[in-house]
Amino acid sequence: QVQLVESGGGLVQAGGSLRLSCAASGSIFSINTMGWYRQAAGKQRELVARIFSGGLTYYTDSVKGRFTISRDNAKNTGYLQMNSLKPEDTAVYYCNVEIIGLRARVPYDYWGQGTQVTVSS
Numbered sequence: 001q002v003q004l005v006e007s008g009g010g011l012v013q014a015g016g017s018l019r020l021s022c023a024a025s026g027s028i029f030s031i032n033t034m035g036w037y038r039q040a041a042g043k044q045r046e047l048v049a050r051i052f053s054g055g056l057t058y059y060t061d062s063v064k065g066r067f068t069i070s071r072d073n074a075k076n077t078g079y080l081q082m083n084s085l086k087p088e089d090t091a092v093y094y095c096n097v098e099i100i101g102l103r104a105r106v107p108y109d110y111w112g113q114g115t116q117v118t119v120s121s
Contacts, residue, residue, distance in 0.1 A: 002026035002110050006095050009115030012085055016119070020080040022095030022112055032098040032107055034071050034078035038091035038117075045094070049080060062088075085119045092116050 008020040024031065035050035049069040050058045057069055068081040078095065095112035 002028060002097075002099050002101065002108075004095050004097060004110050004112040006093070006112040006115045009093060009117045011118045011120065014086055014119055014121050016085050017081070017083045018085065018117060019082065020093055020095075020115060020117075022078040022080075022097065024076040024078075024097055024099065024110070027102040028076060029100040029102045029105060031071075031073070031076060032100065034069070034098075035096045036069065036078075036080045037094045037096055038089075039094070040088075040091040043091075048093070051078065082117070085117075087119045087121050090117060090119050 003025055005023050008018055010018060012018055033050055033052050036048045037045050038048050039045040048060055048063055049067055051069045051071050059067060066084045071078045092114045094114045097110050098107050099110055100107050
């Protein structure tokens with residue numbers, strides 16, 4: 001089975017930076033897409049950024065120019081570099097990874113446990 005472990009969240013002042021990490025482990029054949037979602041209090045979960053296996057990336061408009069998603073395939077780890085943070089970025093951030101397992105050889109979605117990002121003004 002596959003497990004995702006997130007790290008890197010915390011409290012930061014507006015204008016500061018954080019880097020989130022999402023490490024996948026287990027019986028992995030390959031990783032397709034890796035993405036980050038966030039859910040602020042009282043709001044729906046939204047897609048923040050996604051990176052595909054070939055390196056193509058997607059960002060929601062509100063984070064373009066400030067956030068950068070990347071991946072290290074050798075380490076089965078994804079990252080979200082967050083710069084110029086704003087109070088409206090405050091949310092729980094969830095890693096989401098589509099993984100093809102060694103045994104089943106079909107894609108499944110896996111979710112991290114979530115990490116809190118709080119940006120103060």
